[in-house]
Amino acid sequence: xxxxxxxxxxxxxxxxxxxxxxxxxxxxxxxxxxxxxxxxxxxxxxxxxxxxxxxxxxxxxxxxxxxxxxxxxxxxxxxxxxxxxxxxxxxxxxxxxxxxxxxxxxxxxxxxxxxxxxxxxxxxxxxxxxxxxxxxxxxxxxxxxxxxxxxxxxxxxxxxxxxxxxxxxxxxxxxxxxxxxxxxxxxxxxxxxxxxxxxxxxxxxxxxxxxxxxxxxxxxxxxxxxxxxxxxxxxxxxxxxxxxxxxxxxx
Amino acid sequence: xxxxxxxxxxxxxxxxxxxxxxxxxxxxxxxxxxxxxxxxxxxxxxxxxxxxxxxxxxxxxxxxxxxxxxxxxxxxxxxxxxxxxxxxxxxxxxxxxxxxxxxxxxxxxxxxxxxxxxxxxxxxxxxxxxxxxxxxxxxxxxxxxxxxx
Numbered sequence: 508x509x510x511x512x513x514x515x516x517x518x519x520x521x522x523x524x525x526x527x528x529x530x531x532x533x534x535x536x537x538x539x540x541x542x543x544x545x546x547x548x549x550x551x552x553x554x555x556x557x558x559x560x561x562x563x564x565x566x567x568x569x570x571x572x573x574x575x576x577x578x579x580x581x582x583x584x585x586x587x588x589x590x591x592x593x594x595x596x597x598x599x600x601x602x603x604x605x606x607x608x609x610x611x612x613x614x615x616x617x618x619x620x621x622x623x624x625x626x627x628x629x630x631x632x633x634x635x636x637x638x639x640x641x642x643x644x645x646x647x648x649x650x651x652x653x654x655x656x657x658x659x660x661x662x663x664x665x666x667x668x669x670x671x672x673x674x675x676x677x678x679x680x681x682x683x684x685x686x687x688x689x690x691x692x693x694x695x696x697x698x699x700x701x702x703x704x705x706x707x708x709x710x711x712x713x714x715x716x717x718x719x720x721x722x723x724x725x726x727x728x729x730x731x732x733x734x735x736x737x738x739x740x741x742x743x744x745x746x747x748x749x750x751x752x753x754x755x756x757x758x
Numbered sequence: 759x760x761x762x763x764x765x766x767x768x769x770x771x772x773x774x775x776x777x778x779x780x781x782x783x784x785x786x787x788x789x790x791x792x793x794x795x796x797x798x799x800x801x802x803x804x805x806x807x808x809x810x811x812x813x814x815x816x817x818x819x820x821x822x823x824x825x826x827x828x829x830x831x832x833x834x835x836x837x838x839x840x841x842x843x844x845x846x847x848x849x850x851x852x853x854x855x856x857x858x859x860x861x862x863x864x865x866x867x868x869x870x871x872x873x874x875x876x877x878x879x880x881x882x883x884x885x886x887x888x889x890x891x892x893x894x895x896x897x898x899x900x901x902x903x904x905x906x907x
Contacts, residue, residue, distance in 0.1 A: 534838070
C-alpha cells in the first residue's frame with residue numbers, strides 16, 4: 508500500500524470515528540457534517556463527500572473509489588464527548604496535534620466513560636424535580652417530597668436503562684413508579700398535591716436532547732434525521748404519559 | 759410577583775438548569791453559563807406573560823433569547839452551542855399542561871383534555887418557532903460580523 512493511500516485511510520478513519528462519536532452522544536447532524544469536512548480539509552484532502560444520517564455515516568475523499576461506511580448502533584446522551592471532539596478538532600486545525608495523535612485520542616475517547624459520579628447524578632435528578640415543581644406550581648410545602656420522588660423515579664430509570672437497555676421501557680417504568688410513589692406519599696400525609704409532585708418528578712426524564720436536535724436538524728434541511736429525532740422525542744413523551752396514565756386509572 | 763417569589767423562581771431555575779446539565783453530562787466549565795441562560799430565558803417568558811403577552815408569545819420570545827444567548831456563550835467559551843441551549847430550555851417545557859392533558863384523558867374527560875392538548879401543541883410550536891427565529895438572528899449577525907471584520 509502506498510503511503511498516500513495509507514494517509515487517506517487514516518483521514519477517513521479519523522473523520523468517521525469523530526462523526527460516529529458525535530452522533531452517538533446526541534449531536535445534531537449539521538455539526539457532524541461541518542466537523543468531518545473540516546477534519547478532511549485540514550488533513551489535506553482536496554475534496555470530501557459526506558452523507559450523514561442518524562443511523563450511519565458514508566464518506567469518501569478526493570473523489571476516489573472506496574467510500575467507507577460507519578454504522579451508528581447506539582444512542583446515548585453524553586454532551587461532554589461532543590465537546591471533547593470539538594476541542595480536538597480545533598487543536599488539529601491549529602496544528603497542535605498530528606493526525607495520528609488525533610486518531611488515537613478519538614479511539615481512547617470512544618472507550619472511556621467519564622460521567623459525573625452516581626451520587627451527584629442522583630442529587631441532580633432531585634434538584635431538577637424539586638425546584639421546577641416550585642417554579643411551575645408555587646407549592647413550597649411539597650418541595651422535599653418532590654425531590655425524593657424525582658430522585659427515586661430517576662433511579663428506576665437509570666437501573667433499568669443499564670440492564671435492559673431499551674430507553675422507552677425504562678421511561679415507562681420510571682413514570683409508573685413516580686405515579687405510585689406520589690399517590691402513596693400523599694396517602695401517608697407527606698405531600699399535599701399528587702398533581703404537583705408528579706409534574707415536578709417527571710422533569711428529569713424530559714427528552715430535551717431529541718426535541719432540540721429535531722428542530723435544529725429540520726431547520727438545517729435534514730429532512731430524514733430531523734423527523735427521526737422528533738419521533739424519538741414523541742415516543743419518549745408517550746412512554747412517560749402512558750406510565751402516568753396507567754397509575755392514574757387506579758386513583 | 760413579589761420580590762421573594764422572584765428570588766425563589768430565579769434560584770429554582772438556576773439550580774434546575776444546572777442539575778439537568780449534570781444529567782446530560784455537560785462539561786463542568788459550561789454549567790454556570792447554561793444556568794444563567796436558563797434563568798434569562800425563563801424570565802423573558804415570565805415577564806411577557808405578566809405584561810399580557812400571552813403564553814405563545816412568551817414561550818417564543820424565551821426560546822429566541824435562549825438561542826441567541828447560547829450562541830454568544832458558545833463563541834465566548836469556544837464550545838458547541840447545544841451544551842447551553844438544551845439545559846436552558848427545560849424550564850420552558852410545558853410539563854404542567856402535558857400532565858393535566860394525560861390526567862383528563864386517563865379519567866375519560868376528553869373535552870377538558872383537548873383544551874390542554876391544544877395548549878401543549880401551541881407552546882411546543884411556539885418554542886420551535888422561537889428557535890427558528892434565533893437561528894435567523896444568528897445567521898444575520900454572522901453575516902454582519904463577517905462584513906465588519
